[in-house]
Structures are given as C-alpha cells and as structure tokens.
Amino acid sequence: MARSPVKNLKWNPGTAGNEALPYPDDLVGQVDSYLAELEFGEKEPVMPLTEAMRYSLLAGGKRIRPILLLATGRAYGTPPAAIMPAAAALEMIHTYSLIHDDLPAFDDDALRRGQPSCHVKFGENVAILAGDALFAEAYRLICERLEAAPPVRLSVIEEISVATGVKGVVGGQLIDIMGSACDGDTLEMLHSLKTGRLITACVRCGGLLAGVTAPELTQLSGFAADLGLLFQIKDDILDVVGETAVLGKQAGADLRHKRCTYASLYGLDESMRLAQEYRSRALEALEGLQGDTGDLAGITNYIYERQR
DSSP, rough: OOOOOSOOOOOOOTGGGGGOOOOHHHHHHHHHHHHHHHOOOOGGGGGHHHHHHHHHHSSOOHHHHHHHHHHHHTTTOOOOOOOOOOHHHHHHHHHHHHHHSHHHHHHOSETTHHHHHHHHHHOOHHHHHHHHHHHHHHHHHHHHHHOOOOOOOHHHHHHHHHHHSTTTTTHHHHHHTTHHHHHHHHHHHHHIIIHHHHHHHHHHHHHHTTOOEEEEHHHHHHHHHHHHHHHHHHHHHHHHHHHHHHSSSTTTTTHHHHHOOHHHHHOHHHHHHHHHHHHHHHHHHHHSSSSOOHHHHHHHHHHHHOOO
C-alpha cells in the first residue's frame, strides 16, 4: 500500500524557524570547482566523448544531490573537502541519468538545463557513451580519491549501486516507460525508485562518511524519503505551471507523454497541499536528529519553493 498523505500535522515549535533557513550556496561553488577540474582522458581519439561528458556535467544547476551528501556530512562535523569525491560521483551519476532520460528512446527532450540536450548537441551515439562513461568514472573517482576506511568506502559504493540499479533509478525508469496503471501505489513506487532512492542514497552516504550511528542513519533515511517525495511532487507541479525558459527544460512534457504524475492523478491543488505536507514532515524529521541540520532544512525549503 502507498503511504497515506500526512493529515493534521502537529507542528513542532522548533520547526517553524527552519522555514527561513537558506540553501547552502557555498557548497554549490565548491562542487562546481571540483567538477571543473576533473579529467577523464584527454587523448585525441576520445576527446569528442570527454567533451560531451563535460558539456552535460558542467551545465550548472543547484547540485541538489551532491549538496545533500556534503550538507549531511557537515551536519556531523565532516568538512566538505574530505568527502567531495563521493559528492562529485553522485552528480556524475545524476548527469548520466539525465543524458539518457533525454534520449529519443525515452523522453525525447531537446532541452536540458537551458541548453540543447547532449544527444542534440553531439548525436545519440556519443550521448549514450557519455552517460555510460560518467557512470563508470563516478565509481573510479570513489575508488581512487575518496579517503575513507575500506569498509566505509564499500558501504558507499553499495548504497549508490542499489540506488541506481533495478531497486532504484533504472527500475523506476522501466516502470515509467511501461506506462503502468495510474494509481497511488504505482505512482509512489515509481517515484520512490526513480527519484527518491538516489536522494536517500545521497543523505545516507553523507551519514556513513561522517560515521553516524545506525539509529541516526535510520532517522536520516526517513527524512530523505520524505524529501524525495517532496522533490517529485514539486517537479510534477512545475511541469504544469512552470515556463520552459525558467525550467531550463521543456514544460508540459508529462502531459505530452501522458505520464502518471501527482498533478494528473490528484490535481494541482491537492498536489500543492501534498507538497506542503511533505515539507512539514521532512522538517519535523530533522528535529529528531543529533547534528546541526540547518543546511538540510535550507535544502528542504529550496526544493519546496523552487521554480525550476
């Protein structure tokens, strides 16, 4: 059964102050700088591939997934620089998924992050290889640059592998393209796999690298699950009310592809109400954590308020 929407939330007095906390933009600059310095092999025969990889990877954005990892680590006293390779790897994997999502075989979208999609710019064959290479290079980055004890590094690799495989992004993508029946159970399963599982992995990896306790990691996972649903609900809303120039991608794509979304299933007003409830739920989850969760609250607020 799909989890029922939260009803009659009891507001935690400490949560109200979290509404005003900002997005940790200082971490965005650190992620961008690190990604810009990465090299993937500059020999002449493969330069068209590396150019396509960098084109998509360096296209900008708020870097929500790596920022979630860094913010979680920082909440427990771990400096961002110490875990940046894992954060960068997650952005590389996210970028690979966007490249493949945009392909004609999937969403057939010509615009991503305000510029032509990778396959439009470089051709479908190069775009497929660019996505494949970013996925592989992400794991190489963790293996070569992440300074963590071997058991911790293996736990991070396992988290990301599960989140991106059949029990995560790829499984969710299959449900999406198969066009299953549009009901609450299927919709929540789809988005918990395609979107939510990787968001949860970002938070859990940050906790693992910071050495949090098992109970704390479980609570972080609960926060991340609600955040993932908030992200997808807001994404579905923006596809209806957003503008292409602001979104940086084609508005109305869900309607064009006749997708099952929160907006199509529940309507716009109910979707907006659900978004507000899941933000409340995520912020309340932060109140039970031991770390300094101001950055995570700021990310939650941004996801709820974002216009792109």
